[in-house]
Amino acid sequence: MNELGQAIQLKELTKDFPLMERGRYLRAVDSLSLEIPRNSVFGLLGPNGSGKSTTIRMLLGLSEPSKGEVRILGGSPKDPGIRRQVGYLPDAPYYHKFLTGKELLRFFGKLMGLSKVSLEQQSVELLGQFGLSDAMDRKLGSYSKGMLQRLGFAQALLGDPEILVLDEPTAGVDPVGAAEVGDFVRGLRERGKTVLLCSHLLTQVQDLCDAVGIMNKGRLLASGGIEQLLRPSENPRFSLEGLEESAQAEVARLVELKGGRMKPMGQDLESLFRELVSNDDERSKGQ
Numbered sequence: 001m002n003e004l005g006q007a008i009q010l011k012e013l014t015k016d017f018p019l020m021e022r023g024r025y026l027r028a029v030d031s032l033s034l035e036i037p038r039n040s041v042f043g044l045l046g047p048n049g050s051g052k053s054t055t056i057r058m059l060l061g062l063s064e065p066s067k068g069e070v071r072i073l074g075g076s077p078k079d080p081g082i083r084r085q086v087g088y089l090p091d092a093p094y095y096h097k098f099l100t101g102k103e104l105l106r107f108f109g110k111l112m113g114l115s116k117v118s119l120e121q122q123s124v125e126l127l128g129q130f131g132l133s134d135a136m137d138r139k140l141g142s143y144s145k146g147m148l149q150r151l152g153f154a155q156a157l158l159g160d161p162e163i164l165v166l167d168e169p170t171a172g173v174d175p176v177g178a179a180e181v182g183d184f185v186r187g188l189r190e191r192g193k194t195v196l197l198c199s200h201l202l203t204q205v206q207d208l209c210d211a212v213g214i215m216n217k218g219r220l221l222a223s224g225g226i227e228q229l230l231r232p233s234e235n236p237r238f239s240l241e242g243l244e245e246s247a248q249a250e251v252a253r254l255v256e257l258k259g260g261r262m263k264p265m266g267q268d269l270e271s272l273f274r275e276l277v278s279n280d281d282e283r284s285k286g287q
């Protein structure tokens with residue numbers, strides 16, 4: 001796919017943070033290369049401290065890479081025209097509690113340089129879309145966590161950006177709210193948008209994303225389409241159906257006799273994630 005077909009391209013992206021001791025540094029992101037095609041949902045996964053937020057900050061042009069390059073829609077994330085094409089929902093948005101919902105959107109819209117008329121129209125539309133019409137003139141101090149999250153989405157969508165970066169959009173949201181987030185992300189893809197999603201809700205990620213990248217200690221351990229990553233390969237897993245318990249035990253005995261092992265669970269994104277990260281941790285302990 002040529003550059004025009006790519007929403008986000010990371011080339012050997014690396015970030016080093018200097019440590020207190022002179023000359024030493026922490027490599028938070030290590031030679032990360034990724035391509036995220038337009039109109040797709042990509043899940044960036046990894047345990048705490050694996051470098052997801054640092055990657056996002058570089059991708060948004062908020063932090064300078066130590067090495068490597070970020071291309072957004074073929075351009076630089078520092079280009080104001082490109083920046084306007086990226087909406088961002090931070091993992092823990094802090095909004096001033098004395099502002100109302102509408103005032104908050106007005107504040108961000110002005111920062112983005114939206115015209116007064118367009119801002120007014122977009123704010124009313126977005127607040128309606130996220131079920132906040134009745135609350136738009138209430139102070140944010142009285143909003144529930146779910147309402148603040150929905151307001152965060154509205155804010156990220158101001159200016160109708162092509163790309164949405166959602167950092168933990170389901171953090172602190174109840175299961176109904178999490179399902180709504182899922183529907184919302186699907187809706188974005190239907191409208192041709194590209195979504196980069198960081199989440200620890202792996203079942204939802206598996207369900208929502210076209211492709212994922214799994215990071216650990218700053219490095220990308222695996223990336224690709226969900227189906228391709230979870231396809232049975234060297235370790236195919238089978239599910240047994242229609243067998244009574246005694247027959248199951250017999251099959252298990254036969255499998256063991258042949259040197260195999262019967263596992264009750266199939267491969268899913270959660271087990272792939274745990275397997276990759278724990279193998280990587282074991283390997284680095286041994287080094």
Ligand SMILES: Nc1ncnc2c1ncn2[C@@H]1O[C@H](COP(=O)(O)OP(=O)(O)OP(=O)(O)O)[C@@H](O)[C@H]1O
Pocket residue numbers: 017026027028046047048049050051052053054055
């Ligand atoms: N400004 C900074 N200065 C020094 N070290 C930093 C800085 N920002 C992040 N780090 C370190 O870089 C590593 C990656 O952190 P990062 O926040 O990117 O991880 P993460 O995958 O987003 O984690 P989480 O899931 O907890 O948000 C961590 O070891 C973190 O302590």
